[in-house]
Amino acid sequence: MTVKSDPTRPLILWLQGGPGSDSTGFGNIEELGPKDINLQDRNNTWLQVADLVFVDNPVGAGFSYVDSNSAFTTNVKQIGQDLMAWAKAFFKKHPEYQTRDFYIFCESYGGKMSAEFGKQLQDAIDDGSIKAKLAGVALGDSWISSMDFVNTWPEYLYSVSYLDGKQLDTANSKAAECQKLVDNKKWYDATTCWGQMEDLIGQLTAGVSWYNILKSGGTDDWSKKFSLKSNKLRKFSVKQRTFDRHIGHLQSDALNDLMNGKIRQKFGSTIPANIRFGAQSSAVFNQQWGDFMTPNYDTVDNLLKRGVNVTVFNGQLDLICNTLGVELWLKRLQWEHRDEFLNSAKTSFSSPDQSQVWGFQKGFKNLKFFYILRAGHMVAHDVPWPALEVVKKITGKA
Known part of the structure; x- marks a missing residue:
């Protein structure tokens, strides 16, 4: 699909979970990018709302790679530092995005990474070491409190x-x-x-x-x-x-074949000949073993206290990051407006013809929560249109 250049369009960064799953393959192709696994146009691509950028992280996921095991990250702080290296290079190379709204969206373990990256990015914005406009962090079915x-x-x-x-x-x-x-x-x-x-x-x-x-x-x-x-x-x-x-x-075999075939050809010599898509994902996963169970709702607290917009969205049918658990970690926040948020009114949102309730929403100040019905862990895959509508609400494009 063709999208006209628009200097007011927001930019969404998508971070996959795992750790070790990849954004350019799974998130892009299987969930929300412009093309599906058959390279057909996706009707509900998030590209309708914003420009998209996918980063394979932690390093070693997808087509990203390390030449030495010492370069693998072992915790989310290090992952955040690597993402900051990417951000500084990206916003320098693409100054047109320095003043646009920049959103970090994620899924699953990507939530731990996104919260940490958001904190480090806001630190850099505040001290003037990077020029960017962090408009929000959106935590989808996120592994925030194990x-x-x-x-x-x-x-x-x-x-x-x-x-x-x-x-x-x-x-x-x-x-x-x-x-x-x-x-x-x-x-x-x-x-x-x-x-x-x-x-x-x-x-x-x-x-x-x-x-x-x-x-x-x-x-x-x-x-x-x-x-x-x-x-x-x-x-x-x-x-x-x-x-x-x-x-x-x-x-999957189909995704691997696509990424190592037609997609790899598009990247050209950017990817060394000896690097295979996803080949280091097991090592990425194993290197994070000592950090899986550490909670980081305190990082979410940090974002909220500094006025950063935080949105939580969760699929009703998800088990691993179920909504019951999300409700519990939200109660652990020390943010001064936590109680007002917890006691805020919960309202429904529906299909355009009002024939089906898609979910519920609540919020106070800079914290919002979307309960998405009939969706599991991969919300954008399970309920593409409602997911896109939630993205519009988050980015102010509804």
């Missing part, structure tokens, strides 16, 4: 009949083990416990999808590949199983 999600998995699954009372007790007991490790700041062991908790949930629910609770047994688009290999994977380590559950299966 234990608030882990502790609500059992309750959520019990409420929708995936667990009975005995299984609820079993799952809560395992979650309590993980909580104790987090309380003692044994981050590496806590991540291992998280992986074991996911194994347990899979066993108790006959493989409920982590990305859409209406799916089971690997029937959603993202867990099919993992489910088909699950019997073989049982002999692998918790770390390997967790990677395959959340990252490996996203790199």
Whole structure:
């Protein structure tokens, strides 16, 4: 599709989760970019609202790569620093974006990265070391507070009949083990416990999808590949199983073929001949193992207190980053207007003909929350048009 140049158009940066999944492939092709997996025009591309930029991060995801293991990041602070290096180069090379509204949108683990990057970017804007206009950070189904999600998995699954009372007790007991490790700041062991908790949930629910609770047994688009290999994977380590559950299966054969074929040709000599799309994603995932369970709602607090617009949007059917957990970490904020936000009116938004409620919204000052119905973890993929409408609301283009 052709988009006319417009100096008032905002710029949206999309950051994928994982860590180790990629923005230029999965986020762009599978969710919100101008072309789909068959290179056909996407009817609900976010390009209708804003200019888009996709960055493969942490370094090693997608087509990005390292020549030495020492260059891999091990925590979100380092990821933020790498993104700042990109931002300084980008806004210098493209000065036309220095005064445009710049939004950071994300999904899943991308939320931890986006909050940290947003903080560092605002720091640089404030001290004058970069010229940019951070208009907002939008956290989609974001892994902001690990234990608030882990502790609500059992309750959520019990409420929708995936667990009975005995299984609820079993799952809560395992979650309590993980909580104790987090309380003692044994981050590496806590991540291992998280992986074991996911194994347990899979066993108790006959493989409920982590990305859409209406799916089971690997029937959603993202867990099919993992489910088909699950019997073989049982002999692998918790770390390997967790990677395959959340990252490996996203790199479908069709996406890999496209990225290593036609898309690679478009990039030309920019990508060295020995680099393959997604080849270092497992290393990216493993290097972050000690940082998975650290919460960063305090970083969200920092953004709010400085007046940065923060929007949370969450799919109703998401399990891994379920709305129950989001509600809990929002209550942990120390922002002075937290209570006004929590007590603000929750209103619905609907289809243009008012025939279907798409979701609900609430907000106060610079914090907004969108509850998106019939969507799982990948909101833009599951409900493309409602997702686009939410983007319009966030960017003031509605």
